[in-house]
Amino acid sequence: MIRFEQVSKRYPDGTWAVNDLSFQVAEGELVTLVGPSGCGKTTTMKMVNRLIEPTDGRILLDGADISTVDPVELRRRIGYVIQQVGLFPHKTVLDNTATVPHLLGWRRSQARARAAELLELVGLDPGTHGDRYPDQLSGGQRQRVGVARALAADPPVLLMDEPFGAVDPLVREHLQNEFLKLQETVRKTVLFVTHDIEEAVRLGDRMAVYGHGRIEQLDAPAKILGAPETPYVADFVGADRGLKRLSVTPVRRSDLEQPPVVRLDDLRETAADRMRAEGARWAVVLDAAGGLHGWVSADTLDPSALGSEAASPDKDATVQRYARRMEAWLAVGSSLKHAFSTMLQHDAGWIAVLDGDRFEGVLTPAGLHEALRRSIGEDVNVTGTAGQVPTEAAKPTA
Numbered sequence: 001m002i003r004f005e006q007v008s009k010r011y012p013d014g015t016w017a018v019n020d021l022s023f024q025v026a027e028g029e030l031v032t033l034v035g036p037s038g039c040g041k042t043t044t045m046k047m048v049n050r051l052i053e054p055t056d057g058r059i060l061l062d063g064a065d066i067s068t069v070d071p072v073e074l075r076r077r078i079g080y081v082i083q084q085v086g087l088f089p090h091k092t093v094l095d096n097t098a099t100v101p102h103l104l105g106w107r108r109s110q111a112r113a114r115a116a117e118l119l120e121l122v123g124l125d126p127g128t129h130g131d132r133y134p135d136q137l138s139g140g141q142r143q144r145v146g147v148a149r150a151l152a153a154d155p156p157v158l159l160m161d162e163p164f165g166a167v168d169p170l171v172r173e174h175l176q177n178e179f180l181k182l183q184e185t186v187r188k189t190v191l192f193v194t195h196d197i198e199e200a201v202r203l204g205d206r207m208a209v210y211g212h213g214r215i216e217q218l219d220a221p222a223k224i225l226g227a228p229e230t231p232y233v234a235d236f237v238g239a240d241r242g243l244k245r246l247s248v249t250p251v252r253r254s255d256l257e258q259p260p261v262v263r264l265d266d267l268r269e270t271a272a273d274r275m276r277a278e279g280a281r282w283a284v285v286l287d288a289a290g291g292l293h294g295w296v297s298a299d300t301l302d303p304s305a306l307g308s309e310a311a312s313p314d315k316d317a318t319v320q321r322y323a324r325r326m327e328a329w330l331a332v333g334s335s336l337k338h339a340f341s342t343m344l345q346h347d348a349g350w351i352a353v354l355d356g357d358r359f360e361g362v363l364t365p366a367g368l369h370e371a372l373r374r375s376i377g378e379d380v381n382v383t384g385t386a387g388q389v390p391t392e393a394a395k396p397t398a
């Protein structure tokens, strides 16, 4: 969809900002550009909407050389989001968002309706925020308006230059999550410039690590973290790249253990017998509909451990009486980072993993470790993926 063919840019003062760049971004793919300051990321991006013209080479959009397309017409097909947002201070949020539809000659009511729809899409209530002015919003809210405005004319391509760079880390992570969800729906072709490796890893279907004026490696984030091709890339992604991989490695069914499972309405005795037979110290407890309820320990089910009740345990008692709730769970496909942080947050030795409402098994610290080793092993076997969009299954949810 976007194709760079041997593109170079030399500024009039002699600086080579970009040197002989060739790569492509597939339709619906999000490629992050990451690298040290001054390595040519912004120049790369601005050449796509012709804010900067290349010195050599050409850029194709949907197969057409963009140097032959009128810049104004070109920019209508390309949404542009920048760190400073650039909202008009004297216009309301709704009018800011409706800017491009206005320029395209939409009727005012139609443009405002579209703007309201987009504000909702980026998580802003048009009733509450639509009539405010930009200086009446938080930094994070302004960024959202920037994204909504860029999407207003439904362009197939989005260029995003450090769009979340000016907000604090918590808001930033929130905006990243929202943007990932949004991208699942709108599937734009996106070039996303960032300084932040974690952001590049999290958002990118692929990430391009820039050296000076050129791309050193362009690959799926997990591959770059697991098998950096050059010492420069290894150094850039950092010694803690094993940790960073946690956020791009999904939990799979094969990582899970299968403890005994009992039901809330199982008789205590039956459940205790089963657990004894399996030599299990605890079991997962599901409710009547098969949903996760929690867990029960063999000790509490065993009459000899029940204190005063031990003498005459209620024959009709069900697991319900002894079961404890378990609030922590994960969806299949969640990232290992999310799994790890859920374990820490709940101080849990294992986490139930669900597919929708269905219980699939439990993830333990040993399983987590295995999953990480598995993903590193896979990288060694992966061949080049340039130009391909990774499948959904390969991408973890946050």
Ligand SMILES: Nc1ncnc2c1ncn2[C@@H]1O[C@H](COP(=O)(O)OP(=O)(O)OP(=O)(O)O)[C@@H](O)[C@H]1O
Binding pocket: 011, 012, 013, 015, 016, 017, 035, 036, 037, 038, 039, 040, 041, 042, 043, 044, 195
């Ligand atoms: N108008 C210009 N004239 C001369 N040199 C320029 C101009 N714009 C950018 N440069 C130089 O080109 C190189 C690449 O700049 P660019 O803005 O693309 O880098 P970047 O990777 O986006 O950096 P940052 O992360 O700091 O924004 C830098 O050395 C920069 O100083």
